[in-house]
Amino acid sequence: MAKAPAPKTSKTIKRVPTGIPGFDGLVEGGFVQNSSVLISGGTGTGKTIFCLQYLINGIEKYGEPGVFLSFEEDIEGLHRDALRFGWDLKKYVKSGKLGIAYEEPYNLDKFGEVLEREIERVGAKRLVIDSTTVFGLCLDSAHEVRMKLFDLTRLLRKLNVTTLMTAEILEESKGLSRFGVEEFVVDGVVLFNVTSMGSEMSRTSQIRKMRSTKMDGGIYSMEIKKNGLIWQAE
Numbered sequence: 001m002a003k004a005p006a007p008k009t010s011k012t013i014k015r016v017p018t019g020i021p022g023f024d025g026l027v028e029g030g031f032v033q034n035s036s037v038l039i040s041g042g043t044g045t046g047k048t049i050f051c052l053q054y055l056i057n058g059i060e061k062y063g064e065p066g067v068f069l070s071f072e073e074d075i076e077g078l079h080r081d082a083l084r085f086g087w088d089l090k091k092y093v094k095s096g097k098l099g100i101a102y103e104e105p106y107n108l109d110k111f112g113e114v115l116e117r118e119i120e121r122v123g124a125k126r127l128v129i130d131s132t133t134v135f136g137l138c139l140d141s142a143h144e145v146r147m148k149l150f151d152l153t154r155l156l157r158k159l160n161v162t163t164l165m166t167a168e169i170l171e172e173s174k175g176l177s178r179f180g181v182e183e184f185v186v187d188g189v190v191l192f193n194v195t196s197m198g199s200e201m202s203r204t205s206q207i208r209k210m211r212s213t214k215m216d217g218g219i220y221s222m223e224i225k226k227n228g229l230i231w232q233a234e
């Protein structure tokens with residue numbers, strides 16, 4: 001009789017570290033390789049900064065090229081914002097380690113092709129899609145959003161990239177995403193939040209879902225410093 005395969009322990013799962021100080025310890029060292037994770041939160045909570053830092057660290061610390069796919073036209077603004085943290089995106093684009101693509105949100109059929117080409121061109125291992133909210137606004141129903149995202153995550157698995165997608169949620173929302181369906185098709189959800197008390201503002205994060213990962217679901221403080229995001233050590 002054939003022996004049952006040994007159970008997979010977390011040691012057999014390859015992880016993709018973000019390299020962001022204090023964060024990786026919350027997810028057993030990194031995101032599961034080839035998974036898709038939703039970075040969700042209200043406006044100005046640090047989603048784009050987190051994603052940029054993930055890509056820059058990928059190149060600088062782990063030798064992994066990346067692609068940033070934006071649905072927002074203001075790519076110059078992105079370069080400007082990144083430079084404030086010392087991340088010279090143009091330098092990485094020039095050296096062929098970073099691809100930055102802008103895609104018309106209304107052209108979702110072409111979107112897969114652009115993505116595939118860009119990932120192949122730079123040999124990307126990491127991908128950011130910022131944001132899925134614009135993507136969703138172009139579709140008529142939550143059902144369509146779910147189907148499109150499902151197709152997308154299937155394509156991404158085939159392309160062997162570890163993906164962060166952002167989702168903007170409304171201030172008063174208690175949900176994990178804008179359309180209430182995105183969280184079901186991804187492997188993980190990280191929720192960012194900002195709360196204010198008088199003149200004090202505090203930023204927090206919570207891992208809400210992370211397949212194949214032990215997580216405590218706690219709420220952890222984070223800060224935006226001059227070199228990017230940082231999670232406070234215990």
Ligand SMILES: Nc1ncnc2c1ncn2[C@@H]1O[C@H](COP(=O)(O)OP(=O)(O)OP(=O)(O)O)[C@@H](O)[C@H]1O
Nearest residue numbers: 042043044045046047048049050084168224225226
């Ligand atoms: N150098 C800095 N130091 C501290 N905080 C900063 C700095 N630069 C930007 N911020 C803060 O970062 C936040 C914006 O971060 P980011 O663009 O990542 O947010 P976001 O979640 O992507 O927002 P949106 O949903 O609007 O795209 C702002 O609240 C701003 O106050």
Ligand SMILES: [Mg+2]
Nearest residue numbers: 047048049130
């Ligand atoms: Mg953003």
